[in-house]
Amino acid sequence: LKGASIVTVVRNGTRLPPSFFQKQIYNYIVSHSKWKTGLQVTVVSKKEIVVPRTGVRWRLTPANGQDFFGNILFKAEAFTPATNERIYSNWIVARLKITHKVAVTNRTIQKNERIGPSDFRWETREITAFIKDALFTEREIIGEKAGRMIRPNTILTASTLEKKFMVKRGAAATLVANFKTIKATSSVKVMANGVLGDT
Secondary structure (H helix, E strand, C coil): CCCCCCCCCCCCCEEECHHHHHHHHHHHHHHHCCCCCCEEEEECCCCCEEECCCCCEEEEEECCCCCCCCEEEEEEEEECCCCCCEEEEEEEEEEEEEEEEEEEECCCECCCCECCHHHEEEEEEEECHHHCCECCCHHHCCCCEECCCECCCCECEHHHECCCCCECCCCEEEEEEEECCEEEEEEEECCCCECCCCC
16 A cells, blocks of 8 residues: 555444434333333443444344343344345443332331331332332232331332232133134143242
């Protein structure tokens, strides 16, 4: 190569800051989780993105197995509108902060003791993976029994209350499977006690 010792390659296209994805990630989480309010999304990735064409179509896909707490990964892909050719693909790191009103105990509540309205108060706290099953309505709390001794200033979660088994081991039950317009049922025997959401 003869000539200048420094060669600069210029490519026409669109330059995007990582924060370009902030709103898209926020909308995805709001539509795919129970967090509808009190959500803040900050894109941690710092590298500027250069897309070789304008007017591309973007697709954001979260990494498998994430529970939308703390740092999360989204795969950002850009496609041409006409040919649907993928022209960009990379991972974007975003940090989530979720705040919500939660029930906090006013006193020590003994195991099997029923919880009344005066036993807790509402406070706005940051929701972390450790309290992701926090209870947000009085209906979920009042009249329920404590599953263990609960100390004062403890956030009430589903795991602090007595479990309500929807099915019990050895009982007969009906298994229902739906796929599009097909519905299949079968009589089954329950192999273990189960609460709502158990597998």
